[in-house]
Amino acid sequence: MSKMLNRRRFLQASAATAASLGVSAIRAFGSDYDEYVEAIVIGSGFGGAVASLRLGQAGIETIVLERGRKWQITDKGDTFCRIDNPDGRAAWLSPTTILPTPVPEIPIDVYTGVFDVKRGNGINAYRGAGVGGGSLVYGGITYQPTEELFYKVFARTIKYSELDRVYYPRVRSILKVSPIPDDILQTEYYLASRILQEQAAKAGLQVRKIDIAFDWDIVRQEIAGQKVASVIAGQVYYGTNSGAKNSLDRNYLSMAEATGNVEIRPLHVVTMIEESDRGRYRVVCNQINEQGVVLAQKSFVCRYLFLAAGSIGTPELLLRAKSNGTLRRLNNQIGKFWGTNSDSNTIMINASQTNATLGSPGVIAVEHLDNPIAPVILEPFQSLPFIPQGLNPILGQGISKPEGYFTYNVSTQSTDLFWPINSADSQRNAQALLYTYERLNQANGTSLAAPPDYSFTAHPLGGATIGEVCNTYGQVFGYHNLFVVDGSLIPGSTACTNPSLTIAALAERSMDHFLNRVK
Numbered sequence: 134m135s136k137m138l139n140r141r142r143f144l145q146a147s148a149a150t151a152a153s154l155g156v157s158a159i160r161a162f163g164s165d166y167d168e169y170v171e172a173i174v175i176g177s178g179f180g181g182a183v184a185s186l187r188l189g190q191a192g193i194e195t196i197v198l199e200r201g202r203k204w205q206i207t208d209k210g211d212t213f214c215r216i217d218n219p220d221g222r223a224a225w226l227s228p229t230t231i232l233p234t235p236v237p238e239i240p241i242d243v244y245t246g247v248f249d250v251k252r253g254n255g256i257n258a259y260r261g262a263g264v265g266g267g268s269l270v271y272g273g274i275t276y277q278p279t280e281e282l283f284y285k286v287f288a289r290t291i292k293y294s295e296l297d298r299v300y301y302p303r304v305r306s307i308l309k310v311s312p313i314p315d316d317i318l319q320t321e322y323y324l325a326s327r328i329l330q331e332q333a334a335k336a337g338l339q340v341r342k343i344d345i346a347f348d349w350d351i352v353r354q355e356i357a358g359q360k361v362a363s364v365i366a367g368q369v370y371y372g373t374n375s376g377a378k379n380s381l382d383r384n385y386l387s388m389a390e391a392t393g394n395v396e397i398r399p400l401h402v403v404t405m406i407e408e409s410d411r412g413r414y415r416v417v418c419n420q421i422n423e424q425g426v427v428l429a430q431k432s433f434v435c436r437y438l439f440l441a442a443g444s445i446g447t448p449e450l451l452l453r454a455k456s457n458g459t460l461r462r463l464n465n466q467i468g469k470f471w472g473t474n475s476d477s478n479t480i481m482i483n484a485s486q487t488n489a490t491l492g493s494p495g496v497i498a499v500e501h502l503d504n505p506i507a508p509v510i511l512e513p514f515q516s517l518p519f520i521p522q523g524l525n526p527i528l529g530q531g532i533s534k535p536e537g538y539f540t541y542n543v544s545t546q547s548t549d550l551f552w553p554i555n556s557a558d559s560q561r562n563a564q565a566l567l568y569t570y571e572r573l574n575q576a577n578g579t580s581l582a583a584p585p586d587y588s589f590t591a592h593p594l595g596g597a598t599i600g601e602v603c604n605t606y607g608q609v610f611g612y613h614n615l616f617v618v619d620g621s622l623i624p625g626s627t628a629c630t631n632p633s634l635t636i637a638a639l640a641e642r643s644m645d646h647f648l649n650r651v652k
């Protein structure tokens with residue numbers, strides 16, 4: 134019998150005894166918390182999933198507290214709602230859908246849906262919610278930065294050669310990533326990608342296929358009509374019903390649970406973290422129902438606490454702890470060094486058909502890393518509904534300086550986010566992007582529908598960064614057993630790539646270091 138199960142039985146027995154006395158389980162034995170567990174992981178996205186698996190494999194009893202619900206792929210293929218026919222499942226506790234313009238807001242029921250936005254000053258930052266975090270809504274793009282660009286962002290204390298040799302391959306093997314096979318790239322669903330590929334070649338720009346965390350055999354089944362059309366129908370950002378997306382709940386997290394040492398608790402919103410006695414941590418959360426109504430408040434005490442609530446959630450928990458004095462030794466760098474990965478959305482106008490609402494996004498990347506102003510990459514950004522033929526939305530990414538920051542708003546008990554959209558660095562990145570587009574347009578007779586839009590990011594990073602808030606392995610300065618393992622560690626950019634691979638690889642590296650220490 135697993136240790137977790139034994140523990141649960143002990144707690145149930147304790148609860149029965151306690152209930153007869155009219156008190157909660159552990160409180161009955163004189164403590165101010167409901168449960169004790171060796172390790173707690175807050176959040177189940179990339180950082181949290183890696184931490185959970187490695188803790189479980191090391192035999193450390195772990196509870197994962199995740200604010201969102203669990204999503205199970207079914208044969209019926211209706212787990213998630215469609216982008217072009219949304220309902221409450223589309224957004225986190227919001228009365229309307231929240232996809233960025235040009236997609237219109239549509240009224241929906243308030244529900245614990247998969248997609249969330251943090252509306253800030255100068256930026257809207259998008260993220261996922263649910264067991265699997267951002268992987269539920271992501272495009273599966275699994276992209277490794279070059280060594281040269283990596284060191285434009287990260288300190289030399291992180292050895293790129295080690296990531297390249299050990300951790301990037303380890304993550305790729307668990308996510309089961311591979312580039313799009315040619316037979317699928319040649320279908321009508323990927324016309325927009327092929328168009329950009331050809332345009333880049335004509336402009337003398339480097340272009341290549343990127344690894345994607347999709348099961349391409351399932352995509353073939355979608356094409357054959359044997360599975361519900363999901364990836365091929367541009368159904369990615371609200372979840373992928375066919376099961377083609379290898380989201381974290383279907384690899385890292387299910388492997389973690391299979392160790393018998395890890396229990397995932399969905400619909401648990403952590404509201405407070407604090408230092409407890411004997412160097413332990415107390416975590417308080419609200420258990421909610423699927424409509425977001427609070428059912429109960431629970432508290433836990435653990436020896437090891439891993440923060441993985443993402444680069445919006447983790448800075449918020451830390452800033453609240455600092456503001457409320459529950460973690461008094463946190464320094465003043467919390468909430469700083471945040472950035473957007475220089476995300477931009479641009480729509481290219483083509484003379485011919487593009488099929489831009491179909492096909493999963495970003496199967497190829499145009500790499501203009503020697504752009505004379507600043508390095509830039511472009512990826513097709515299909516899968517948004519309502520894009521007419523002839524248009525091709527493109528996601529640009531670069532290296533933004535981490536000039537964004539959060540402040541803590543005591544009256545709302547949450548953070549305010551600030552991003553200097555017109556800073557010199559932002560303008561330089563925008564000029565670099567325009568330079569690349571001019572080259573594409575001149576070679577292909579294309580044009581831009583409007584200037585690139587920098588008002589949103591799907592790749593928020595930073596807020597509890599390495600070297601400022603944490604050491605190189607994510608240990609928070611001043612707290613021996615408190616760790617950040619998510620995108621908050623990264624100062625604003627993953628060097629011209631989508632961030633999930635680097636977030637997960639750094640988490641793998643931190644967990645190796647941690648487990649070597651506690652062995």
Ligand SMILES: Cc1cc2nc3c(=O)[nH]c(=O)nc-3n(C[C@H](O)[C@H](O)[C@H](O)COP(=O)(O)OP(=O)(O)OC[C@H]3O[C@@H](n4cnc5c(N)ncnc54)[C@H](O)[C@@H]3O)c2cc1C
Binds near residue numbers: 177263631634636
């Ligand atoms: C639309 C979209 C598409 C994307 N596509 C790609 C892509 O193709 N490739 C790529 O590399 N990246 C992509 N990204 C970015 C990627 O999803 C993120 O970089 C990544 O998920 C961040 O990982 P993380 O571990 O930092 O946090 P997250 O994955 O955001 O996980 C944080 C988790 O913590 C939970 N949480 C937050 N607060 C609390 C709380 N108080 N209590 C309990 N739980 C909490 C959240 O619900 C979430 O599950 C995309 C993002 C979006 C929004």
